[in-house]
Amino acid sequence: MADYQHLYAQSLNDPETFWGEAAQALHWDKPWDSVLDRDAKPVPRWFVGGEINTCFNALDRHVEAGRGAQKALIYDSPVTDTKRVYTYAELRDAVAAFAGVLRDQGVQKGDRVLIYLPMIPQAAIAMLATARIGAIHSVVFGGFAANELATRINDAQPKVIVSASCGIEPNRVVAYKPLLDEAIELSSHKPSSCVIYARPQAEAAMIPGRDIDWRTAAEQAQPADCVPVKATDPLYILYTSGTTGQPKGVVRDNGGHAVAMHWTMRHIYHVDAGDVYWAASDVGWVVGHSYIVYAPLLAGCTTVMYEGKPVGTPDPGAFWRVINEYQVKVLFTAPTAFRAIKKEDPEGQYLHDYDLSCMQSLFLAGERCDPDTLYWAREKLGKPVVDHWWQTETGWAIAANPLGIEPMDVKPGSPTVAMPGYDVRILAEDGSEMPDGEMGNIVIKLPMPPACLPTLWHNDQRFVDAYLTKCPGYYLTGDAGFKDADGYLWIMSRTDDVINVAGHRLSTGAIEEVLAGHEDVAECAVIGVADSLKGQLPLGLVVLKAGVERDASTLGKALIQRVREQIGPVAAFKLVNVVKRLPKTRSGKILRGAMVKIADGAEWKMPATIDDPAILDEITEALRDMGYAKR
Ligand code: COA
Ligand code: AMP
Numbered sequence: 342m343a344d345y346q347h348l349y350a351q352s353l354n355d356p357e358t359f360w361g362e363a364a365q366a367l368h369w370d371k372p373w374d375s376v377l378d379r380d381a382k383p384v385p386r387w388f389v390g391g392e393i394n395t396c397f398n399a400l401d402r403h404v405e406a407g408r409g410a411q412k413a414l415i416y417d418s419p420v421t422d423t424k425r426v427y428t429y430a431e432l433r434d435a436v437a438a439f440a441g442v443l444r445d446q447g448v449q450k451g452d453r454v455l456i457y458l459p460m461i462p463q464a465a466i467a468m469l470a471t472a473r474i475g476a477i478h479s480v481v482f483g484g485f486a487a488n489e490l491a492t493r494i495n496d497a498q499p500k501v502i503v504s505a506s507c508g509i510e511p512n513r514v515v516a517y518k519p520l521l522d523e524a525i526e527l528s529s530h531k532p533s534s535c536v537i538y539a540r541p542q543a544e545a546a547m548i549p550g551r552d553i554d555w556r557t558a559a560e561q562a563q564p565a566d567c568v569p570v571k572a573t574d575p576l577y578i579l580y581t582s583g584t585t586g587q588p589k590g591v592v593r594d595n596g597g598h599a600v601a602m603h604w605t606m607r608h609i610y611h612v613d614a615g616d617v618y619w620a621a622s623d624v625g626w627v628v629g630h631s632y633i634v635y636a637p638l639l640a641g642c643t644t645v646m647y648e649g650k651p652v653g654t655p656d657p658g659a660f661w662r663v664i665n666e667y668q669v670k671v672l673f674t675a676p677t678a679f680r681a682i683k684k685e686d687p688e689g690q691y692l693h694d695y696d697l698s699c700m701q702s703l704f705l706a707g708e709r710c711d712p713d714t715l716y717w718a719r720e721k722l723g724k725p726v727v728d729h730w731w732q733t734e735t736g737w738a739i740a741a742n743p744l745g746i747e748p749m750d751v752k753p754g755s756p757t758v759a760m761p762g763y764d765v766r767i768l769a770e771d772g773s774e775m776p777d778g779e780m781g782n783i784v785i786k787l788p789m790p791p792a793c794l795p796t797l798w799h800n801d802q803r804f805v806d807a808y809l810t811k812c813p814g815y816y817l818t819g820d821a822g823f824k825d826a827d828g829y830l831w832i833m834s835r836t837d838d839v840i841n842v843a844g845h846r847l848s849t850g851a852i853e854e855v856l857a858g859h860e861d862v863a864e865c866a867v868i869g870v871a872d873s874l875k876g877q878l879p880l881g882l883v884v885l886k887a888g889v890e891r892d893a894s895t896l897g898k899a900l901i902q903r904v905r906e907q908i909g910p911v912a913a914f915k916l917v918n919v920v921k922r923l924p925k926t927r928s929g930k931i932l933r934g935a936m937v938k939i940a941d942g943a944e945w946k947m948p949a950t951i952d953d954p955a956i957l958d959e960i961t962e963a964l965r966d967m968g969y970a971k972r
Pocket of ligand 1: 508
């Protein structure tokens, strides 16, 4: 094994050699002219001049190397009682056939394909098929409502939308098709066709002339070959929450992404071709893009696609069953999943039913891993547990414990050290560097490593404004924290209006927009309050318009329903109260930070800029009514 310090220093001092060597592991249709174009705008670009096909590298390359019979994808769905294995050859064929369907629908290089699918193999097939013909996918998570889907349709302007008749949650069948129809109705952009995968749990009403049945079309289509694209051409757009209701369309390129994904499997997760790797997330999130679909397949691993939950499908032993049944070497999930398991099986009784000797390590991300969860997982599993920190924008870990390079000492609460390629700094508001141990804005000095976003979809300006302007020469992560004397990073909070609910990234600003749209609401604030299961929960405080008399409970129910309908069940918005006034600074800015501290029962200081301190007493009262603000 190499030594971390050495590799890290090399990656920053000579990124061209570092990533140029990493890129040799892949098949390039045309070699790059330069590994890194430092003059590109708005940020430096990787593998400029090179041509590659991501799908070829994820599938065909392995089949051509003689590993067509190896398992590529295992689908395990306790919610439908279904299991299915695809070998690399079978997955390649299914992808090539579906790429033919997309091509028949007129999809060409650079066109967008929007994918709104549950956790079924067809989601990975549709993503890879899009990549195969050089088009750009945009996957939308199934827990979003029609309105959110419509926003993404309008922004990405897909030629084709791929969806299914339904998704399945443990307590209900989620009919996707009506949501899709409503979203298309709401959006000004209309796709030319929709390909629908029919599932037996719900029938989809098809619109003649627009909707096509997946199976029928795939049977008729001729398989499509891989189309080489520029390394800098987008592979996908993935929307993520920002400060407003308009999500950010994070763009991922083909070349840098493939190189980084492949590199991380061996160096961070310490797995190789043939190993079974399971990211228990959803294809709708970045973890699903990177570690259910692309990285494991690029590395020749077997990936597991699990349509179920950590608990309730059927019990808190579900994860152990899957690990044992498929001989999973590495599991990657969010801490919230482990908190859910711990809540139902605190003693880890279900672990006794399974032999987990195949398991090498557990990786956690998506939210800060609280030390209690880390200790519990480590003790019960008896395996290394790695908390690693990253975000949709980067596509892979900014900080981790690189088990494949050199396992480092664990400091619970810290995601360990910066990964190669990431020059992470802690800056004060004035841009100066903070001393060790002191909190500041966490930034990454440009250039960022391969796979990190080169821009936002069709919006360079928003990219520059949101990430590059506050600290020139650096990418602003939106997280605050510090670096300790050993170089370990500590990620403490967000500096914007983003909250993290069960590992899902949500914008409080977006929820506020929905509440403010209610006819009785004059103004409102949504804050993220601490929750022992989901990490954070959104909590809304609303002020009624003058003269409006409304029963708080009836209004609350209406507002909860409104958020569910407009953002989706995934917002988990269930806490709302009516207050007379909101605390503000003298310049009119709502003091959300102070309310969060009060709600969580944390230490807080009266903000010097507050307009009327008495309002905070009223807020404390309202929060106490809801079971918060207890000290
Ligand atoms: N389609 C439709 N609805 C969905 C959905 C999907 N793909 N995913 C979640 N929802 C719904 C849920 O059914 C739930 O609805 P409800 O209010 O009617 O109960 C709501 O959205 C909230 O979902 P969630 O926050 O996931 O809560 P949960 O109570 O269903 O499950 C956990 C809690 C901890 C078990 C669950 O969040 C989990 O498995 N987390 C794993 C971590 C993870 O996947 N993180 C992603 C990033 S790594
Ligand atoms: P997402 O883009 O949905 O992956 O969310 C990214 C955000 O989640 C980060 O900017 C952090 O705020 C938070 N996050 C993710 N992983 C971690 C972690 N390991 N520790 C602390 N925060 C994390």
